[in-house]
Amino acid sequence: MEPASTTSTRAPVIEPLTGVETAAERARHRGLPDPADVVMECLGLNVFYGSFHAVHDVNLSFGRNEITALIGPSGCGKSTVLRCLNRMNDLIPSARVEGEVTYDGIDIYGRAVDPIEVRRRIGMVFQKPNPFPKSIYDNIAYGPKIIGMDGDMDHIVERALRVTALWDEVKDRLDDNAYGLSGGQQQRLCIARCIAVSPDVILMDEPCSALDPVSTSRIEDLMVELKERYSIVIVTHNMQQAARVSDRTAFFTASPDETTGNRTGMLVEYDKTARIFTNPVDKRTEDYISGRFG
Ligand SMILES: Nc1ncnc2c1ncn2[C@@H]1O[C@H](COP(=O)(O)OP(=O)(O)OP(=O)(O)O)[C@@H](O)[C@H]1O
Numbered sequence: 001m002e003p004a005s006t007t008s009t010r011a012p013v014i015e016p017l018t019g020v021e022t023a024a025e026r027a028r029h030r031g032l033p034d035p036a037d038v039v040m041e042c043l044g045l046n047v048f049y050g051s052f053h054a055v056h057d058v059n060l061s062f063g064r065n066e067i068t069a070l071i072g073p074s075g076c077g078k079s080t081v082l083r084c085l086n087r088m089n090d091l092i093p094s095a096r097v098e099g100e101v102t103y104d105g106i107d108i109y110g111r112a113v114d115p116i117e118v119r120r121r122i123g124m125v126f127q128k129p130n131p132f133p134k135s136i137y138d139n140i141a142y143g144p145k146i147i148g149m150d151g152d153m154d155h156i157v158e159r160a161l162r163v164t165a166l167w168d169e170v171k172d173r174l175d176d177n178a179y180g181l182s183g184g185q186q187q188r189l190c191i192a193r194c195i196a197v198s199p200d201v202i203l204m205d206e207p208c209s210a211l212d213p214v215s216t217s218r219i220e221d222l223m224v225e226l227k228e229r230y231s232i233v234i235v236t237h238n239m240q241q242a243a244r245v246s247d248r249t250a251f252f253t254a255s256p257d258e259t260t261g262n263r264t265g266m267l268v269e270y271d272k273t274a275r276i277f278t279n280p281v282d283k284r285t286e287d288y289i290s291g292r293f294g
Pocket residue numbers: 049052054072073074075076077078079080081092094263265
């Protein structure tokens with residue numbers, strides 16, 4: 001998909017609502033997932049690191065079995081928002097999260113919610129492949145063992161490796177250290193490790209930025225296959241990647257506060273990916289995707 005024209009000033013074409021639409025119709029009109037298909041949602045999400053206001057008032061819903069891309073210039077809070085989705089920010093002492101993040105309608109920051117269970121259901125894959133210094137087999141088996149998953153472990157390991165198209169490449173060397181795999185294979189192993197504990201949502205923070213184009217393409221193909229079973233949220237700096245794989249795209253930016261100079265991140269625009277990349281509503285989105293900013 002081509003980025004929007006750098007000279008375009010056309011107004012977006014949106015048919016006005018009549019006021020009698022259903023919630024689903026209103027969501028579709030605004031390019032949002034149907035409320036019945038929302039797997040996760042941020043409601044009035046604000047994030048602080050100490051006194052620094054990193055993310056301001058984000059409202060964003062994620063569609064089930066969709067790939068949602070978070071894009072925007074460095075420092076606009078993409079990783080911060082992503083980490084809120086499975087409470088990884090809990091592990092950063094200075095981080096404070098306000099607002100709600102719901103999963104299947106339940107606030108994952110609620111008092112009765114176990115963050116470990118949150119992270120099992122909402123797994124994460126990081127920018128740099130980070131296998132454990134263990135065998136390929138033990139990398140996959142580790143999570144299922146810890147949570148006492150039922151079933152034959154060999155079968156669980158094989159299934160996860162097949163899903164990530166790694167099985168044929170590693171089936172004869174399952175006892176070898178995972179560090180011996182290539183970068184692309186290590187990243188697919190990390191995705192397999194994430195899948196092994198049967199998550200529902202997979203969060204990926206620039207999963208291909210350390211990989212060559214061939215490995216990147218394999219991970220992109222994998223993501224598209226995985227969305228049949230999982231809901232995926234991906235942070236990427238690669239706009240072609242967002243355009244290729246995602247169903248919806250959220251564009252964030254960070255504007256400096258006039259008095260403090262602090263750059264607080266905010267959501268500018270969220271819509272179907274095709275629309276964000278061809279006919280964005282906000283000029284800041286258009287400037288970014290056409291390469292004039294960021
Ligand atoms: N652990 C932390 N402690 C303090 N400030 C942080 C911390 N993590 C992030 N920040 C700040 O919060 C803001 C948002 O950071 P974040 O990493 O979420 O941005 P990003 O959009 O993912 O950027 P990039 O594209 O460079 O990865 C930045 O100003 C950053 O410096």
